[in-house]
Amino acid sequence: MKTLGKLFENNRLWSSKIKEADPDFFARLSNQQAPEFLWIGCSDSRVPANQIVGLDPGEMFVHRNVANLVIHTDLNCLSVIQFAVEVLKVKHIIVCGHYSCGGVATALENSENGLIDNWLRHIQDIIITNQNELNSVEDSKKRKDRLAELNVINQVFNVCRTTIVRDAWKRNQPLAVHGWIYSLKDGLLKDLDVGIKDQSELNDSIKKLNY
Numbered sequence: 001m002k003t004l005g006k007l008f009e010n011n012r013l014w015s016s017k018i019k020e021a022d023p024d025f026f027a028r029l030s031n032q033q034a035p036e037f038l039w040i041g042c043s044d045s046r047v048p049a050n051q052i053v054g055l056d057p058g059e060m061f062v063h064r065n066v067a068n069l070v071i072h073t074d075l076n077c078l079s080v081i082q083f084a085v086e087v088l089k090v091k092h093i094i095v096c097g098h099y100s101c102g103g104v105a106t107a108l109e110n111s112e113n114g115l116i117d118n119w120l121r122h123i124q125d126i127i128i129t130n131q132n133e134l135n136s137v138e139d140s141k142k143r144k145d146r147l148a149e150l151n152v153i154n155q156v157f158n159v160c161r162t163t164i165v166r167d168a169w170k171r172n173q174p175l176a177v178h179g180w181i182y183s184l185k186d187g188l189l190k191d192l193d194v195g196i197k198d199q200s201e202l203n204d205s206i207k208k209l210n211y
Contacts, residue, residue, distance in 0.1 A: 025056075028058075029057060029058045032058075033058055033061075033088065034058075034088065035058065035059050035060050035061045035084075035088060035090060036059070036090055036091045036092060037055075037059070037060045037061065037090055037091075037092045037093075037094060038060075038061045038062075038063070038080070038081065038084040038085075038088075038090045038092070038093045038094065039060050039061070039062045039063070039064075039094050039096060040063050040064075040068055040070060040077070040080075040081075040093065040094065040095045040096070040155070040159070041062070041063075041064050041068050041094075041095075041096045041097075041098075042064060042065070042066065042067055042068045042096075042097060042098055042101060042103070043064045043065055043066050044098060044101065044102070046098075046184055047096070047098050047182055047184075049062045049064070049096075050062070052182060052187065052189065053189070061080070061083075061084045061088060061090060063076075063077055063080040063081075065077065066103045066116065066119060066120075067097070067101055067103030067104055067107070067119075067120065067123060067151065068095060068096065068097050068151070068152065068155060069119070069122055069123070069151075069155060070095065070155045070158040070159050070162075071122060071158070072158065072161075072162070078162065078164065081093070081159065081162060081164050081165070082164045085164050085165065085168050085173070085175060086164070086168075089173070090175070091174050091175060091176065092175075092176050092177075092178060093159055093165075093175070093176070093177045093178070094177075094178045094180055095152055095155045095156050095159060095177070095178065095179050095180070096152070096179075096180045096181065096182055096189070097148050097149070097151055097152040097155075097180075097181045097182070098148065098181060098182040098183070098184060099144075099145045099148055099181065099182070099183050099184060099185075100144075100145075100184050101144075101148050101151075103116075103119075103120055103123065104123060104144055104147050104148045104151060105144050106120055107120040107121075107123035107124050107127065107147075108123075108127060108134075108143065108144055108147055110124065123147070123151055126147070126150055126151055126154050127147065130147075130150050133146070133150075134146065134147060134150075148181060149181055149192055152179045152180070152181055152192055152194075153179055153192060153194050153209065155179070156177050156178070156179040156194045156196065157202070157205075157206065159177050160177050160196055160202045161202075165177065166199065169198050169199050174197075175197070176195055176196065176197040177195070177196045177197075178191070178194070178195045178196075179191075179192040179193075179194040179195070180192060194209075
């Protein structure tokens with residue numbers, strides 16, 4: 001069986017460059033993990049979490065899945081959130097979607113793609129809830145982009161409603177949840193203005209946005 005030699009070569013070059021710039025980097029990295037951020041993003045290969053915010057390995061805990069969903073029955077995602085909040089004591093959870101998201105587009109088009117349709121059903125629920133707003137957007141691309149934003153906002157609320165985050169707030173642990181979206185066209189992030197740091201702010205945001 002052939003190995004992916006090019007990737008191993010790239011790895012050696014990357015490691016050498018890091019050690020040349022900072023000889024103690026890997027020693028420090030191997031001795032501790034103390035990130036302040038949990039990133040919940042899309043699996044899309046064009047959205048590399050650490051790189052787009054300029055953070056080194058060890059500075060951000062990362063969970064990714066198709067269309068950056070936070071589902072209350074997804075034990076994988078919930079386990080990541082629990083470890084990040086209760087063990088690593090992150091101070092910020094960032095839900096980051098992106099424009100031109102294939103998962104969002106597929107959900108909006110309601111096409112049949114097999115197993116993944118069950119996962120994207122969660123986005124279709126958001127479509128139903130926001131049908132009037134989405135129907136008012138005539139341009140199909142802008143409609144998909146707005147759905148990507150609405151999806152992020154919903155996932156922020158889903159994070160905040162987990163027992164993990166609610167319990168952290170009850171014990172007054174500093175923890176804020178943010179909703180961002182990334183543009184593939186220019187590499188820039190946009191804050192969707194749904195930063196929430198306690199139960200009171202969650203209640204106010206839900207009331208304001210009619211969720």
